[in-house]
Amino acid sequence: xxxxxxIKKSLNKRYRKxxxxxxxxxxxxxxxxxxxxxxxxxxxxxxLPAFIQTEVKLDxxxxxxxxxxxxxxEPEELQNANFRGLIKQxxxxxxxxxxxRSDKRALMRLIxxxxxxxxxxxxxxxxxxxxxxxxxxxxxxxxxxxxxxxxKQFGRVSQKQIAWITELEQQERFQKRFNYWxxxxxxxxxxxxxxILGAVMGSFYTLLVTLLLSFPIGVMAAVYLExxxxxxRWIDLIEVNINNLAAVPSIVFGLLGLAVFINFFGVPxxxxxxxxxxxxxxxxxxxxxxSRSAIKAVSPSMRxxxxxxxxxxxxxAFHHVVPLAMPGILTGTxxxxxxxxxETAPLLMIGMVAFIVDIxxxxxxxxxxxxxxxxxxxxSPERAFVAKTAAAIxxxxxxxxxxxxxxxxxxxxxxxxx
Amino acid sequence: xxxxxxxxxVNETWGKPFVDNAKISIRNMDVFYADxxxxxxxxxxxxxxxVIALIGPSGCGKSTFLRCLNRMNDTIPICRVAGDISLDGxxxxxxxxxxxxxxxxxGMVFQKPNxxxxxxxxxxxYGPRLHGLALNRAExxxxxxxxxxxxxxxxEVKDRLHSIATGLSGGQQQRLCIARTIAISPEVILMDEPAxxxxxxxxxxxxxxxxxxxxxxxxxxxTHSMQQAARVSQRTAYFHLGRIIEVGETSQIFTNPQHxxxxxYITGRFG
Numbered sequence: 001x002x003x004x005x006x007i008k009k010s011l012n013k014r015y016r017k018x019x020x021x022x023x024x025x026x027x028x029x030x031x032x033x034x035x036x037x038x039x040x041x042x043x044x045x046x047x048l049p050a051f052i053q054t055e056v057k058l059d060x061x062x063x064x065x066x067x068x069x070x071x072x073x074e075p076e077e078l079q080n081a082n083f084r085g086l087i088k089q090x091x092x093x094x095x096x097x098x099x100x101r102s103d104k105r106a107l108m109r110l111i112x113x114x115x116x117x118x119x120x121x122x123x124x125x126x127x128x129x130x131x132x133x134x135x136x137x138x139x140x141x142x143x144x145x146x147x148x149x150x151x152k153q154f155g156r157v158s159q160k161q162i163a164w165i166t167e168l169e170q171q172e173r174f175q176k177r178f179n180y181w182x183x184x185x186x187x188x189x190x191x192x193x194x195x196i197l198g199a200v201m202g203s204f205y206t207l208l209v210t211l212l213l214s215f216p217i218g219v220m221a222a223v224y225l226e227x228x229x230x231x232x233r234w235i236d237l238i239e240v241n242i243n244n245l246a247a248v249p250s251i252v253f254g255l256l257g258l259a260v261f262i263n264f265f266g267v268p269x270x271x272x273x274x275x276x277x278x279x280x281x282x283x284x285x286x287x288x289x290x291s292r293s294a295i296k297a298v299s300p301s302m303r304x305x306x307x308x309x310x311x312x313x314x315x316x317a318f319h320h321v322v323p324l325a326m327p328g329i330l331t332g333t334x335x336x337x338x339x340x341x342x343e344t345a346p347l348l349m350i351g352m353v354a355f356i357v358d359i360x361x362x363x364x365x366x367x368x369x370x371x372x373x374x375x376x377x378x379x380s381p382e383r384a385f386v387a388k389t390a391a392a393i394x395x396x397x398x399x400x401x402x403x404x405x406x407x408x409x410x411x412x413x414x415x416x417x418x
Numbered sequence: 419x420x421x422x423x424x425x426x427x428v429n430e431t432w433g434k435p436f437v438d439n440a441k442i443s444i445r446n447m448d449v450f451y452a453d454x455x456x457x458x459x460x461x462x463x464x465x466x467x468x469v470i471a472l473i474g475p476s477g478c479g480k481s482t483f484l485r486c487l488n489r490m491n492d493t494i495p496i497c498r499v500a501g502d503i504s505l506d507g508x509x510x511x512x513x514x515x516x517x518x519x520x521x522x523x524x525g526m527v528f529q530k531p532n533x534x535x536x537x538x539x540x541x542x543x544y545g546p547r548l549h550g551l552a553l554n555r556a557e558x559x560x561x562x563x564x565x566x567x568x569x570x571x572x573x574e575v576k577d578r579l580h581s582i583a584t585g586l587s588g589g590q591q592q593r594l595c596i597a598r599t600i601a602i603s604p605e606v607i608l609m610d611e612p613a614x615x616x617x618x619x620x621x622x623x624x625x626x627x628x629x630x631x632x633x634x635x636x637x638x639x640x641t642h643s644m645q646q647a648a649r650v651s652q653r654t655a656y657f658h659l660g661r662i663i664e665v666g667e668t669s670q671i672f673t674n675p676q677h678x679x680x681x682x683y684i685t686g687r688f689g
Contacts, residue, residue: 231495301532305595307490309545309602310522319544320534 043397046390053179053192054145056111056168058090061133062123078124083116087138095164106161112139112192137175142191142384148174154383182391186357187373191384194377196395198359202272202352202367203341203399209276209363210283210340215333217280218287219322222329225288226295227317246285253282254346262350270351270366278346283336290332294325327411334407338400344371370396432677433666435655437465441606441636442487447501449482449491449660456482458660460501464606469628469637471647471668474657475683480640483657484608487638488524489517505606522549525604529611531591533583533598538575541583541594542566545602561601569597570627589620596627600635607631609639613646625650644684648672656680 064071066089067081091107092098098107115138122136123129140148144165147155157165168174186198221242229235257278261267267274298321306316322329347353353372360367368376370392377389436443440463449457457479464470472480482491489510491497503510510520522545533541542562545551552558562579566572571593575586583594592612599607609628613621628637628650641647647654647668654671656664656679664671664680675681 299532301528301530302534303493304490304526304528305532305534305598306544307493308488308521308526308528309548309598310518311548312518315548324535 040397043390043393047387047394049146049149049384050182050387050391051179052149052176053181054140054148055137055175055177056140056144057135057137057173057175058087058094058111059133060086060090060119060136062086062130063089064130075124078120081120083119083123086119087111087115095167103160106158107164109141110144110161110164112141113190114139114193139192140174142382145192146383149176156383182388186359187355187368187376188357189355191380191382191388194385194388196370196373196388196392198356199368199370199373199392200395200399201360202275202356202373203369205272205360205363205367206275206279206347206352206369207337207341209273210279211333211337213277213280214283214287214336218284218333218336219291219329221284222288222291222295223317223322226292227313227321242285242288246289249345250282250343251345251349253278254349256281257346258349268364268366270354270356270368271364272360272367272369273363274350275347275352275367275369276363278350279340279343282343282346283333283340286336286339287329287333290335291325291329294328294332295321297328298324323414326414330410330414331407334403334410338403341369341399341403342371342396344375347372370399431461431662432664432680433671435462435662435665437463439466440464441466442503442505442638444487445502447483447486447499447503449479449486450498450500451494452496456660457486460662462655462662462665464636464638465653466636467632467634468653469632469639469651471651471654472638472640472657473642473644473647473654473683476642478657479660480657481610484610484638484640485526487606487608488521488526490521490526492517522602523604524606524608525599525602526608527592527595527599527610527612529614531588531595531615533586533591533594535582535584537580538566538583538586538594539579542598542601545598549602551602565597565601566594568600568631569593570623570630571597587620589616589623592616592620592624593627596624596631600631604635606636606638609637611640611642614642621646644672656683658683 063086066085067083068085069077069081088104088108091111092104095107098104118138119136143156144161145155147157147162147165148169152162181193182195184197185193185195188194225235225239257274261274261277262269267277302320302324303316306320311319347369351366352368353376354366354368355376356366356368358365374389374392374396377385377392442464444460444462444464447457447460448455460483472484474480485491486499486503487510491499499511505520505524508515510524534544536544539562542565543552543558546558546561552561563572566575571590574590575594583591586594592615596607596612612628613624616624625646628639631637639647639650651668653665654668655662656671656675656677658679664675664677666676671680672684675684
C-alpha cells in the first residue's frame with residue numbers, strides 16, 4: 001500500500017469527522033436559536049394584552065348640582081368637584097334595578113378609579129359641556145379588562161358583575177383600543193393605569209450617568225495600563241484586581257453604593273445618579289478589559305510609525321492607538337452598558353425598588369429602572385400585571401436591541417474612517 | 419559554518435570604521451535585551467551625505483543597532499544601551515537629549531510599509547502638523563506636495579491625495595512612508611530593509627530614490643540584498659553575531675573583503 005492509498009483510506013474517516021462536527025455545530029446554533037425563538041414568542045403572546053385596553057361608553061350628564069358646584073364657580077373648584085357622582089348617576093340610570101349598597105359598590109368597581117379624572121379633564125378642556133349629556137369612553141377596571149380580554153376565563157369578577165358586563169356588551173358599549181397610556185405614564189397600583197415610561201426614563205438617566213462615568217474612566221485606565229504603565233509588581237496587582245472586580249457579584253456593588261455614595265457622600269437615594277454610579281463601578285472592569293485588548297490589538301507598526309516621526313507617547317496614544325482601537329472599545333462599552341441595563345440586584349440595595357409614580361425629570365429624581373419594574377410587576381398579585389410584565393420585558397429587549405444596533409453602527413462608522 | 423572555524427579575530431573591526439566628516443559617531447556601543455547582549459562593542463562613523471549599508475545574516479543585531487540611532491529602542495523596556503552615540507557631536511543618550519526632537523532629526527523607514535490608515539495627504543501632513551512646521555494650510559499643502567515629489571510618488575497619487583493610503587500598492591505605500599519621513603526634513607534617515615516586502619520594480623524605484631535622497635540626507639540602510647547594498651551605498655558594514663566584522667568602501671567590501679567571514683557571507687557560502 002503506497003502513501004496515496006493510505007491517505008485515500010484515511011480521507012473518508014476525516015470527512016466523516018468533519019461532517020459530524022459541522023452537524024453538531026449547526027445543532028448548537030439551532031438550539032440557541034430555538035431557545036431565543038421560544039422566549040420571544042412566549043413573551044410576545046403574553047405581552048399582547050398589555051397593549052390593548054378596554055373602554056366602556058357611558059352617557060354622562062354633566063350635572064352642575066351633582067358636581068356640587070355653585071351657580072358661579074371658579075375654575076379651580078372643578079378640581080374638587082364630584083365627578084365620581086356623575087359616573088354613579090350614569091350607572092344607576094343604566095342599571096336601575098341595582099338597589100343594594102354593596103351591589104352599587106360592585107357596579108362602580110367596573111369602572112377604573114381614573115375615570116373621574118378623565119371626566120374632569122374632559123370638562124376642563126370643553127367647559128361648554130356643563131349641563132349636557134354626552135356619551136364618553138371611560139377606562140374599565142383591570143379585572144373587567146382581564147375578563148374581557150381573556151375570553152371570559154379569568155378576572156376577579158362576581159356573578160352579578162358578569163351579568164352587568166354581558167348586558168353592557170350586548171349594547172355594544174365596550175371597545176378595545178391600543179393602550180398608548182402604557183407608554184405615557186409611570187407605575188401605578190392599578191394595572192390599567194400602570195405605564196412603562198417612568199422605568200424607561202429611569203433606565204435612560206441611569207445609563208447616561210453610567211456611560212458618562214465609566215467610558216472616560218475606563219478608556220483612560222486602559223490607555224494608561226497599556227501605553228504608559230511601567231511593568232512592575234504594582235501594575236500586575238492592579239491587573240489582577242481589575243479582573244477580579246469583573247467577577248464580583250453585583251449585589252456587592254449595591255452594598256458599596258449604599259455605604260459609600262448614599263450614607264457617606266449623601267447622594268440622594270433611589271435616584272438615577274446613585275444607580276448610575278453603582279452601575280459604573282460594575283461596568284468599569286468590563287470596559288477596561290475590552291479596551292485593553294482592543295488597544296493591544298493595534299499593530300505595533302502604527303506606534304513605531306508615529307514614534308519615528310517624532311510623536312510623543314501621548315500623541316501616539318491619542319492620534320493613532322485609541323482611534324484604531326475605538327471599534328473594540330465601543331463594543332466593550334456597549335456590552336458593559338447592556339449588562340448594566342439588565343442589572344437589578346445592586347439597585348435594590350440603593351432604593352431604586354421603591355414604588356414611584358412620577359416620571360423622573362433628571363438624574364436626582366427618585367426613579368426605578370426597567371428590570372426592577374419587571375421584578376415589581378412580576379411580584380404584583382393582579383392578573384393584568386402578568387401581561388404588563390411581559391410587555392416590560394419586551395421593552396427591555398427592544399432597548400437592548402437598539403443599543404446593540406447602535407454598537408454595530410458605531411463600529412461600522414469608525415472602521416470606515418480608516 | 420561557525421565562527422570557531424575562522425582564524426581571524428572577530429572582536430575587533432576590520433577596515434576603516436572612522437571618517438573625518440562624521441554625522442553620527444558610535445563608540446563602544448553595547449546593547450542588551452535584559453541579560454542577553456545583542457550588540458558588542460560597535461565603533462562606527464556615518465559620514466554626512468553618504469549611504470551606508472548594514473549587511474549581515476538574520477539576528478546579527480543590525481536592526482537593533484539601527485533602532486538605537488534614533489532611540490526607537492526606548493519603547494522596549496528591557497532594552498539597555500551602553501557606550502556613546504553622538505549626532506553632530508551631541509550624545510543622543512544624554513539626559514538633555516529629547517527623544518522626540520531626536521526622532522524629528524533622525525527619521526526612520528520600516529521594513530513593512532506602515533502608512534497610517536488615513537488619507538495620503540494626512541499621512542504626509544502628520545509630521546509637519548505635529549511639530550508645527552507649517553504656519554497655514556498653503557504651507558502645509560506645499561510641504562506635502564514637495565515631499566511627495568521628492569519621494570517620486572506625486573504623479574501617481576496627485577488625483578487621490580484624499581483617498582485612503584492603505585489602498586495604495588506596497589511600493590507606493592513604502593514611498594509614501596519615505597515622503598512622510600522627509601516631510602519633517604530630518605538630517606538622517608534610517609531604513610530598515612525598506613524594500614524587502616516589495617517586488618523588483620518597486621525595489622528599483624526605491625533604490626533610485628535613495629540615491630537621489632543622498633544629496634540632502636544621510637542615510638543608513640539595513641538590507642539583506644547584497645546587490646542592493648552594492649547599488650545604493652558608498653560604504654558597507656558587515657555585522658556578525660552582534661559585532662561589526664568589517665567596514666569599508668562598498669566596492670572594496672564586495673570585491674576584496676579582508677575578513678574571511680565577510681567573504682563567506684558576500685559570496686553566499688554563509689548566512
